[in-house]
Amino acid sequence: MSNPALEDPTYRTGVIELLGLLAAGEIGAWMRLAEDAAMAPDLRTTTEIGAMATSEFGHFAQLRDHLVALGEDPYARMEPFRSTFDAFHVKTRPSDWLEGLVKAFVFDGLAADFxxxxxxxLDAETRELVLDTMSGTGSSEFVVDAVRGAIEADPRVGGRLALWGRRLMGEALSQAQMVVAERDDLSALLVGGVDSPGMDLAAIGRMFTRLTEAHAERMAKLGLAS
Amino acid sequence: MSNPALEDPTYRTGVIELLGLLAAGEIGAWMRLAEDAAMAPDLRTTTEIGAMATSEFGHFAQLRDHLVALGEDPYARMEPFRSTFDAFHVKTRPSDWLEGLVKAFVFDGLAADFxxxxxxxLDAETRELVLDTMSGTGSSEFVVDAVRGAIEADPRVGGRLALWGRRLMGEALSQAQMVVAERDDLSALLVGGVDSPGMDLAAIGRMFTRLTEAHAERMAKLGLAS
Structure with missing residues (x-):
């Protein structure tokens, strides 16, 4: 695969790190959703969660294949980000399937926005891959119905899940900040390098505002305060 | 969907039970493979197991969609077989990822043979679905390499995994017998009904011989005695 944009070594490193990050995130999401599926109260919920998990695995496979096509060892490129996602998942382990559903919904949306x-x-080719990969898991209607149904059955559930949503977003932002702090070439994709445009601090601030606003809208869709 | 063969109510019941059985088996395999993936020693193995799991989920989705197209509630049709597969998986819980790989390989092959x-x-339409669904998970080369590599590194592993393979086959046959004993319409698919041809006891015996022989060949491929 030849992509002239990747001839700039700093840019290439940033792109490879980004793809490794996304692939590690997708496989982590796959594993955790599969775990959550085991907590589901019935077969239908199990399989709806399974469909979300399977979609994440598909995203992972696309990213991995792209890394291979670029001549990279995908597993070596994912490895540095494994601990980030492990830490994130340990801190946000759902205590029941509803928390699992909210987590899947919130992060699927957040990942797509990001x-x-x-x-x-990104250059055109990498952009196409990333946009293609981000296509939603398609199970959001099921999640909305399930969460709203649970709140209707017991309104206290709404308060608990709203708190949970805030915790999820807080953990995600804190892990994201650590990745940005540790990975210069990856961060350079966002803030720009010598020859490439990027966001200044004000623009990064606006991006976080957009992400947070979209999160609040997703929580509202579930019937939850953010 | 109109399938004239299904106008015979006994045959239809048998087919619906069969599809429920297969769908429950596929979703059970999916969940257990996802669990096994968490035991993998590295990211590559995790994702190879993940690919097998994802393929099982795809099979499940095909069977479920077919049940829906026949006007059935797929989850209700799967439910009676849940305890069978749960019992099977409880009795054959791998103690490490290698046992998980052997289990996946053995059952994927056994399922395809069955x-x-x-x-x-089966009538043409149902047959096409079943044959289409059974298409292998495509990761068998990885399993063969991994198991043979592990035996090379430590020959004692071969003895342990050979025992494991025998136990898996024994449990599978014992669960299969229980299903046949409990489900008359499903069994009638095999042994035939008033108007439909089927196997006599001798033919069923020969089928079990074929399944057992194919199992032995698969074990040999892994470098294991059966």
């Missing part, structure tokens, strides 16, 4: 934001700073 | 055997007694 993919879209970062796509603006 | 699908092929039973396909001979």
């Amino acid at each position: 993919y879209r934001e970062i796509a603006a700073f | 699908y092929r055997e039973i396909a001979a007694f």
Whole structure:
């Protein structure tokens, strides 16, 4: 595969790190959703969660294949981000299937938003891959119905899940900050390098505002305060 | 969907039970493979197991969609077989990822053989679905390499995994017998009904011989005695 944009070694490193990050995130999401499926109260819920998990695995496979096509060892490129996602999942282990559903819904949405934001700073070929990969898991209607149904059956559930949503977002932002702090070439994709445009601090602030607003809208869709 | 063969109510019940059985088996395999993936020693193995799991989920989705197209509630049709597969998986819980790989390999092959055997007694449309669903998970080369590599590194592993393979086959046959004993319409698919041809006891015996022989060949491929 030849992509002239990747001839800039700093940019290439950033892209490879980004793909490794996304692939590690997708496989982590796959494993955790599969775990959550085991907590589901019935077969239908198990399989709806399974469909979300399977969709994440498909995303992972696309990213891995792209890394292979670029001549990279995908597993070596994912490895540095494994501990980030492990730490994130340990801190946000759902205590029941409803928390699992909210987590899947919140992060699927957040990931899609983040993919879209970062796509603006990528070359055409990488952008196409990233946008293609981010396509939703398609199970959001099921999640909305299940969460709203549970709140209707017991309104206290709404308060608990709203708190849970805030915790999820807080953990995600804190892990994201650590990745940005540790990975210069990856961060350079966002903030720009010598020859490439990027966001200044004000623009990064606006991006976080957009992500947070979209999160609040998703929580509202579930009937939850954010 | 109109399938004239299904106008015979006994045959229809048998087919619906068969599809429920297969769908429950596929979703059970999916969940257990996802669990096994968490035991993998590295990311590559995790994702190879993940690919097998994802393929099982795809099979499940095909069977479920077919049940829906026949006007059935797929989850209600799967429910009676849940305890069978749960019992099977509890009795064959792998103690490490290698046992998980052998289990996946053995049952994927056994399931494919069984699908092929039973396909001979189905109407054209149902047969096509069943044969289509059974398409392998495509990761067998990885399993063969991994198991043979582990035995090379420590020959004692071969003895342990050979025992494991025998136990798996024994449990599978014992669960299969219980299903046949409990489900008359499903069994009628194999042994035939008033108007439909089927196997006599001798033919069923020969089928079990074929399944056992194919199992032995698969074990040999892994470098294991059966």
